Every structure is written in structure tokens, then in C-alpha cells.
Amino acid sequence: xxxxxxxxxxxxxxxxxxxxxxxxxxxxxxxxxxxxxxxxxxxxxxxxxxxxxxxxxxxxxxxxxxxxxxxxxxxxxxxxxxxxxxxxxxxxxxxxxxxxxxxxxxxxxxxxxxxxxxxxxxxxxxxxxxxxxxxxxxxxxxxxxxxxxxxxxxxxxxxxxxxxxxxxxxx
Numbered sequence: 570x571x572x573x574x575x576x577x578x579x580x581x582x583x584x585x586x587x588x589x590x591x592x593x594x595x596x597x598x599x600x601x602x603x604x605x606x607x608x609x610x611x612x613x614x615x616x617x618x619x620x621x622x623x624x625x626x627x628x629x630x631x632x633x634x635x636x637x638x639x640x641x642x643x644x645x646x647x648x649x650x651x652x653x654x655x656x657x658x659x660x661x662x663x664x665x666x667x668x669x670x671x672x673x674x675x676x677x678x679x680x681x682x683x684x685x686x687x688x689x690x691x692x693x694x695x696x697x698x699x700x701x702x703x704x705x706x707x708x709x710x711x712x713x714x715x716x717x718x719x720x721x722x723x724x725x726x727x728x729x730x731x732x733x734x735x736x737x738x739x740x
Contacts, residue, residue, distance in 0.1 A: 571625065572667065574674045577618040577632065582609040584629040585620065592657035596692050606655065615641040616654075619674060621667050631658040631667035635675050645713065645725060650686045651679040656698060668701045676705065676728065685730055690715070690723035702726045 577585060589606040597603060612618050612634045621631035636643045636652040646652035653675045658667045679687045689707075691698055706728050713725035 571623070572621045572630070572670050573624055574619060574621050574670055577609075577613055577620045577629075579610075579613075581620055581629050582613070585609045585618070585632050588629060588632060588659050589655060589657045591660055592663075596694055606657075612642065612655070617678075619671060621658075621671050623662070627659075627662065629659075630662040631656075631671050633657070633671040633675060635678065637678065644717070645690055645715065646688050647686075649683060650688050650727075651675070651684055652688050654689065656689075663697070668698065669705070672701060672705055676730075680730060685732075687728040687730065688713075689726050691726060693722065693724055699724075699726070702728075 586607040586609050589609075590603055593602070593606055597606070609618070617635040617637060619633050619635055620629045622628060623630050633656045634642060634654040636646065636654065638651075639646060639648070642654060643652055644654070653672070656668055656671060658671075676687055687707075689702070691702075707726040708728075710725045710727045713727075714723060715725070716722050
């Protein structure tokens with residue numbers, strides 16, 4: 570599957586909302602989070618909303634919310650980290666590298682001076698996503714696990730980024 574990874578535009582918002590709800594359906598019990606998943610305009614305004622599109626006609630097949638500098642959608646990133654949220658792949662396109670392509674873009678966009686790691690939160694049941702994270706070098710950091718609401722426990726994954734020797738920083 571040939572993919573294009575780009576910033577979402579308003580014409581994509583309805584497809585992104587439907588895709589997120591479909592991808593998260595096995596993991597979401599309440600309507601409150603479904604409303605959050607459908608609030609694409611807010612994510613686009615408060616973070617970088619990326620989409621994977623299939624130029625062969627399938628349209629938007631994946632999305633991720635990239636929070637490069639904290640802000641309203643940052644939940645767990647420290648000042649020297651970027652964060653991503655709501656990685657979602659159309660169920661019909663799962664297993665074809667869409668999630669990996671989106672995360673590679675997030676990691677590539679995170680490689681800049683002052684950024685030492687990429688972080689995310691995930692539910693324990695999201696094992697397919699965990700496999701992608703591990704393949705890309707993310708590791709579990711249990712001491713940072715957290716719960717946004719009672720009954721929802723989130724695991725934290727971190728990808729340390731090597732220092733750029735040209736940037737003159739050290740760890």
C-alpha cells in the first residue's frame with residue numbers, strides 16, 4: 570500500500586472522526602470518549618493532526634495527533650519530549666503498515682534540538698499498537714503509568730532519541 574503522510578485539512582475531518590470511532594470501538598466503553606474522538610476540529614486546532622492517505626482511492630486510512638510542544642492536548646510529555654495521541658487505523662487497513670508509517674513521521678518530526686524522547690499512553694488491551702511501538706524502539710516506563718479517569722489505566726511508552734552530536738548537547 571503506497572501511503573502519503575500529510576497534515577489533515579478540514580475536508581478530512583469527517584472521515585477522521587469516523588475512522589477514530591471505528592478503530593477505537595473495541596476499547597471504548599463510554600460515549601464521553603467517543604465525543605472526544607469525534608472532536609477532530611479541536612485536535613487540529615490544538616496539535617498537529619496527521620493523516621495517512623492511500624493515493625489509490627481509499628482516502629484517509631489512518632491518523633495520529635502529534636503534540637510536539639505541549640499545549641492543550643499534551644498529557645504526559647515532559648518539557649524535553651514530544652507526545653502523540655489517538656493513533657488510529659481504519660480497521661480495513663490494519664496490518665498494512667499504516668500505523669508504523671504514521672509513527673515514523675512523528676519520530677522524524679521529533680528529531681530536533683532539545684527533544685530527547687517521544688512518549689505516548691495506551692490501554693493494556695491495545696496489543697497491536699504495542700507491537701508497533703516496540704518495533705520502533707519504544708520501551709515501557711511503568712513508573713509513568715497513569716489514569717485519566719477511574720477505571721481507565723494507561724501504560725506509558727517512551728522512545729529515547731539519540732542526541733544529535735552536531736547540536737552540541739549531551740545527556
